[in-house]
Amino acid sequence: MPKVKCTIAYDGSHFFGYQIQPDKRTVQGELESALQKIHKKNSIRVHASGRTDTGVHAKGQTIHFESDLKLSSESWTRALNALLPDDLYVHQSEIVPDQFHARFDVVEKEYRYFVLNREERDIFRRKYIYHYPYSLDIEKIERACKYLIGTHDFTTFSSARATVKGDKIRTLFEVSCRSHGEELEFVFRGSGFLYNMVRILVGTLLSVGQGKIEPNDIITLLEAKDRSIAGKTAPAEGLYLWRVGY
Amino acid sequence: MPKVKCTIAYDGSHFFGYQIQPDKRTVQGELESALQKIHKKNSIRVHASGRTDTGVHAKGQTIHFESDLKLSSESWTRALNALLPDDLYVHQSEIVPDQFHARFDVVEKEYRYFVLNREERDIFRRKYIYHYPYSLDIEKIERACKYLIGTHDFTTFSSARATVKGDKIRTLFEVSCRSHGEELEFVFRGSGFLYNMVRILVGTLLSVGQGKIEPNDIITLLEAKDRSIAGKTAPAEGLYLWRVGY
Incomplete structure (x- = not known):
């Protein structure tokens, strides 16, 4: 068929x-x-x-x-x-071809997360971008991103409700944050992602931007393998499954 | 008070x-x-x-x-x-001040209308921009816009359902169409507007862009004072009340 x-x-x-x-x-x-x-x-x-x-x-x-x-x-x-x-x-x-499978053949996935970083809300994009009105140090966020690239155990950054079989080791090829005026665009490209992983990573990176966590604290967070010490789960509206690579 | x-x-x-x-x-x-x-x-x-x-x-x-x-x-x-x-x-x-009135003191109003002119739909903006997949001659639209500037009887471009008292003479200070890649942005700035006037003007200007009407046909359309000969009423989703001047 x-x-x-x-x-x-x-x-x-x-x-x-x-x-x-x-x-x-x-x-x-x-x-x-x-x-x-x-x-x-x-x-x-x-x-x-x-x-x-x-x-x-x-x-x-x-x-x-x-x-x-x-x-x-x-x-x-x-x-x-x-x-x-x-x-x-x-x-x-x-x-x-008959042997193709949309889930089993995934080689990499890319997610993007958009943040509107200004005081006023944009009602036209309220379902398409996360409104975050607090001031952010983008340079700190960029430095924190680099600590996430590579192969790590992402237990700290996965939902406690996750019921994934097997380990929580994943490889991220790209983690970046670009600012376009009042907008931030996060890119996460990796071999696989755990439940809520991107949203918890974004929540944590925003805490870094606010100065609540230092960029190199990411190392300690990863090592702790404890969800309760990472940042909040950023809301769904900013998140896009951007591309799937086979 | x-x-x-x-x-x-x-x-x-x-x-x-x-x-x-x-x-x-x-x-x-x-x-x-x-x-x-x-x-x-x-x-x-x-x-x-x-x-x-x-x-x-x-x-x-x-x-x-x-x-x-x-x-x-x-x-x-x-x-x-x-x-x-x-x-x-x-x-x-x-x-x-006490004598201010939001309706009676209006000196000018500006409406903008946005068109997405490409084949593919953009589901994220389906309620915020009018998807018009047919190819358009922007230069013709720009020429047609110029014929609308000034004081005219806009009967041809107002809904037959309109129940406005008084005449249908209005003054438009600005009518323009700019293209930003796949997006068209129409600007209408005038002393006042009739019911559905901007949407009928946009429908007509898109007909000009498609070559169904020539730019200088606008003159004849205005003179005819007949709603039935103008273009379609463009849909609501592309229209924004942009600014009110007092």
Whole structure:
């Protein structure tokens, strides 16, 4: 059966996260319901690179599904976009070899986190950027970012609610913070991420920016393997699953 | 009684327009309900520079109200923002002379209209910019804009549903269209506007951009005084009440 890979974007504001749940509006639920219409009521299972939480956005989430229909990649994109709601969009489809898997074949993931660092709120972006009105020392944040790059045990920076099997060692290839006027853009690129990891890292880096933690305290935090000593979990609205690499 | 003038912004997406209506969520309704809380259940009437329709945004709407409370302008801003919902924001408050009126004293108004001119939709801005995927000749639009500047009878460009008393002669000081990459920004600055006038002007200017109407056809359209021959009414999501001048 042909296998289709799609790169999708969604505005997480009105979804109860990615994963399908009974009686909740979810990204997976909307995708499967559109595919069911295309397949005349046959249900089709969709596999994503991973879940995203309520309110978290995606610019480049990746999914795959199998279908007995023989459509071109352009037709898949058009057919899905015609049926999907206006906060979920297929940017590209591709017919992929049978052995491809959207989750198991992930080589790297990139998340970005946006912060509006000024006193006044921006009501037009209240669901798309985290409003943080306190003054920040960006140079300190940049220095703290460097301590996170590489292979570490990220227990300190993962939710205590996480139920991941196996260790909490992950490799981050890039951790950076750029400032564009009043906006901060954090980039996290790595082999894998633990539950809430990016949001806890951002919360901690903002504490560094406020001077509550020193940049090199990151080393001690990593070594302690204790969630309770890291910063707050930054809210969902600033977070975007940006790209998935295979 | 002290009179307070406020410059406010709102995201029109979840409001049934500005004007208060029973059982509908409106901007005026939210403002008056916040003021009622501040005044211990006494109802306070709010006057705006004018209405805006469902889905239309404001960056600089202006309102006034009278109050027997003696608060500083900063306290008014803070008190209101503490009580208003997160899609309605007071940027500035000012204690004004008794004779000030938010509607009758308007000298000029500025509206802006934003168009996303590319093939792909941007789901994150679907409520904040009008997606227009057809290719446009910006130079033609710019030429057409010039014909609209000045004092004209704008009957052709006002909704047939309009119930304005008096004539439909208005003066536009500025009509322009700038392109920023894939985005178009229209600016309309004038002494006053008729119902749906900006949206019909934008619809017509986009027809010019598509080559369906020539720039100098604007002259004939104005002279005809006939709504049925102008372009479509562009949708609400691209429109912002930008500034009110007194």
